[in-house]
Amino acid sequence: MSLGKNIENRCKELGIGTKELSELANIPYTTVRDIVLGKSNPSIDKVKKISIALHTTIDKLVFDDDVSEDDELKLLFIEISRMKNENKKTAKNMLKALIVQNKSQELRI
Structure with a gap:
């Protein structure tokens, strides 16, 4: 799965939308939206902020690895x-x- 799809799925698991994710990660909504839609390749810093906001690891978002x-x-x-x-x-x-x-x-x- 793609990074954007993994972010979208994790948001669904947590019951939050991309707007709330953008606030939690302190990233502009349009940037988060573009990442989720696959229109943008985010920097590692943005992926880190998103992973922290989603209480998961970068590996889980990028590589679909299970969180131990x-x-x-x-x-x-x-x-x-x-x-x-x-x-x-x-x-x-x-x-x-x-x-x-x-x-x-x-x-x-």
Whole structure:
């Protein structure tokens, strides 16, 4: 499938349109529309912004590669890194608590 078709399909999965995607990716609507319609070959920077906005990887958009669990975790960490400091601290504390819980479960086995 083409980049444009993959973007369109991911938008459908998320229930968003190209207008909302353009706002999330901070790319002009006409540019996003042209990419989706196959009228434009975007720069890697634009593909990166689109992949972040769609919570997926560049590989998934360009090559149709499935997103692994590790890739999904990386995407979540990218989103956390973009948060305000207070929200980052909360996410960090939640992760620490999950790790401690997991470690204690491992010790019981």
